[in-house]
Amino acid sequence: MKQAIVARTDIGMGQGKLAAQVAHASLSAYEDADSRTRKAWKGSGQKKVVLKGSGESELFELADRAESERLPHAIIRDAGHTQLDSGTVTTLAVGPGEDEVVDRVTGHLSLF
Amino acid sequence: MKQAIVARTDIGMGQGKLAAQVAHASLSAYEDADSRTRKAWKGSGQKKVVLKGSGESELFELADRAESERLPHAIIRDAGHTQLDSGTVTTLAVGPGEDEVVDRVTGHLSLF
Numbered sequence: 001m002k003q004a005i006v007a008r009t010d011i012g013m014g015q016g017k018l019a020a021q022v023a024h025a026s027l028s029a030y031e032d033a034d035s036r037t038r039k040a041w042k043g044s045g046q047k048k049v050v051l052k053g054s055g056e057s058e059l060f061e062l063a064d065r066a067e068s069e070r071l072p073h074a075i076i077r078d079a080g081h082t083q084l085d086s087g088t089v090t091t092l093a094v095g096p097g098e099d100e101v102v103d104r105v106t107g108h109l110s111l112f
Numbered sequence: 113m114k115q116a117i118v119a120r121t122d123i124g125m126g127q128g129k130l131a132a133q134v135a136h137a138s139l140s141a142y143e144d145a146d147s148r149t150r151k152a153w154k155g156s157g158q159k160k161v162v163l164k165g166s167g168e169s170e171l172f173e174l175a176d177r178a179e180s181e182r183l184p185h186a187i188i189r190d191a192g193h194t195q196l197d198s199g200t201v202t203t204l205a206v207g208p209g210e211d212e213v214v215d216r217v218t219g220h221l222s223l224f
Binding site for chain 2 (some may be wrong): 005007014015016017018019020022023024025026027028032046048049050053071079111112
């Protein structure tokens with residue numbers, strides 16, 4: 001099992017900002033999962049991959065695909081205290097879910 | 113309320129790796145919190161800051177301080193599939209907790 005987190009490359013997030021937004025997405029999608037899925041993922045080491053997304057529209061398309069696959073997912077908008085305008089979409093987390101199902105949504109993306 | 117995640121600067125993690133390890137620590141410390149603390153933090157926007165840690169010994173010292181302050185916390189070791197040797201300590205998450213209590217542990221560190 002795994003969780004894939006897609007982060008935008010086109011908005012110039014610093015390293016710390018990127019990490020915080022990825023963590024935010026990861027936790028939110030985790031909370032969107034049922035308890036059986038959560039337990040299975042944690043029991044298998046809560047594998048995560050961080051992937052590159054080209055922009056806001058790609059993140060929304062991937063979220064639609066995750067929805068079709070019935071995968072837990074979460075889109076994050078930045079609160080805008082620093083660096084980015086308030087409401088800027090930054091990250092999308094897909095899963096936890098079975099590797100092959102998550103790959104149907106994000107398997108074509110490059111590692112961040 | 114906030115959560116602080118301290119990441120080592122001395123082991124040369126790439127951006128994606130750093131983000132995944134920060135997310136791992138964030139989720140693990142979150143799970144170490146009681147349900148009232150979890151809800152309060154989420155309700156206030158689950159604020160996170162990512163901070164610089166100089167090395168493994170500093171992370172362990174900060175974890176001891178978090179323990180003394182009775183803050184939820186989690187030290188993460190990398191599974192070692194990529195980039196790092198298996199078992200390398202990468203990150204420490206402290207909180208969620210009240211800002212001033214978290215600051216007693218990590219307030220002196222720089223933003224990542």
